[in-house]
Amino acid sequence: MIERIAIIGTGLIGSSIGLALRAAGFTGSIAGLDTNEAELNEACRLGAIDNTLAGDATLLAADVIILAIPVMGILDWMKRLAPVLSPYQLVTDVGSTKQKIAELAAELYNGPSQPRFLPGHPMAGKESGGAALAEARLLNGATWLFTPLPGPAAELDLEWRALVARFGCRVLDMDPARHDVVCAWVSHLPQMVSTAMAALLEDEFAHAPEVAGDFLAIGGRALREMTRLGASPYSMWRDVAMTNTEAVDATLFALEQRLAHLRENLRTPELRDEFHRANAFRARQKT
Amino acid sequence: MIERIAIIGTGLIGSSIGLALRAAGFTGSIAGLDTNEAELNEACRLGAIDNTLAGDATLLAADVIILAIPVMGILDWMKRLAPVLSPYQLVTDVGSTKQKIAELAAELYNGPSQPRFLPGHPMAGKESGGAALAEARLLNGATWLFTPLPGPAAELDLEWRALVARFGCRVLDMDPARHDVVCAWVSHLPQMVSTAMAALLEDEFAHAPEVAGDFLAIGGRALREMTRLGASPYSMWRDVAMTNTEAVDATLFALEQRLAHLRENLRTPELRDEFHRANAFRARQKT
Structure with a gap:
């Protein structure tokens, strides 16, 4: 059961996911992390995350960690997280391109003692970024693409997919290339x-x-x-x-x-x- | 005083102009002409034109004739109308290009015994045409470009411009080229x-x-x-x-x-x- 979620990057998409989680009835904790303090404060004010004080311990205790930053940053975080998470934790992302992410994930995730990774891409956005423009309905009606790694899905993967479907998204799987x-x-x-x-x-x-x-x-x-x-x-x-x-x-x-x-x-x-x-x-x- | 208006071409733009005239409080007659009977019936049903029976006599008695058809058709009608109208009648158009129209107008209109012509272009439209999609508010807030011929404006020109401004349009003059x-x-x-x-x-x-x-x-x-x-x-x-x-x-x-x-x-x-x-x-x- 997903009870603790961490969102890395509380801009437009990250904060919209937090709001969509609450709108979908998710009652667990939502931690947020952002290098931009203003974005973090705004995300908290909107209720997209619980508070602005998430530290490494909170992050490392999350059931699901969502990487909601540009692709290069996602690749960096994937490398930092892989060695310190357990097979009972899922990392997922919202990056706009998937091949480089899927390649790195195949190396560092989903092995017997490795954490899980499910590459994802919600087809939603606005021409301007930032938490201030976040809204749950940005995701409602959007297509959320997944490019899963080879091999069977874990329970956590399926739970995350079910949450995404509850955002009102149409979920579609695709090969990363x-x-x-x-x-x-x-x-x-x-x-x-x-x-x-x-x-x-x-x-x-x-x-x-x-x-x-x-x-x-x-x-x-x-x-x-x-x-x-x-x-x-x-x-x-x-x-x-x-x-x-x-x-x-x-x-x-x-x-x-x-x-x-x-x-x-x-x-x-x-x-x-x-x-x-x-x-x-x-x-x-x-x- | 403009009391009789005829609209040639009762598609999306022609019918929207008829509806905008009524919304702006114009109480004179609005005659309509269209080679497509369905468009004419729809324009009448919407109240964009008074009835579907406008003949040549009605057309020739109009104070203002609006050519609301594609540019080639406008050029044809300009040639047909110039010899049969008086200097107390204004022809205007809504064509998307203005140079060819302004050139022909300079030949056939605005001379001492010639009818008036004021080339115009409302910057409004939809990706589909047809009277069924017409609405007065299509023109509200739009820019209506005019490319007037050289020489002083007649009273009729100014009256038509005033009506266009009452549609909620921003009126702007430009050289046709x-x-x-x-x-x-x-x-x-x-x-x-x-x-x-x-x-x-x-x-x-x-x-x-x-x-x-x-x-x-x-x-x-x-x-x-x-x-x-x-x-x-x-x-x-x-x-x-x-x-x-x-x-x-x-x-x-x-x-x-x-x-x-x-x-x-x-x-x-x-x-x-x-x-x-x-x-x-x-x-x-x-x-």
């Missing part, structure tokens, strides 16, 4: 495109008198949506670019080719065919 | 990128078993927003591509270059600089 390719398409590419468009518009129009300071008001909803992720911080995305370089590179290259094709066909029937393909994609989606 | 460049950036580029991304995803994943039919559920809000305009119909955008080819080409090319730059710098500090530029763009916006 496939996860990174799929996420390059559905998450990393949209981010890079939004960043590129916003950066380009900043260069083109920052000093244009007729639109200065109010460019989005002219473009309306379309422009606002297409550049919303431009507000995302580099600190979150650096690790994605570092740990999924090949797949992100491939999706960017494919889109460049596709835009060039469209550009060369602005006055030919091929433009119609592209619109029809795009229409088919949207018509196929249930949501 | 500049309009087409600005709109290539804020509207046409986002559309083309969204179409390209959706078409690419359709090719990559239409037959992928783990995501079939529910791809957007994995990607969440980001993917949904970035591909929303992929549902837009070709019929609306063909004329934009045809009449603003050069500017759309230039923005697409610039974005291709920018994506390539970003792709080549996934592991260098230049990625950070791009994120910072994008952050600056978003921070600059009031909305």
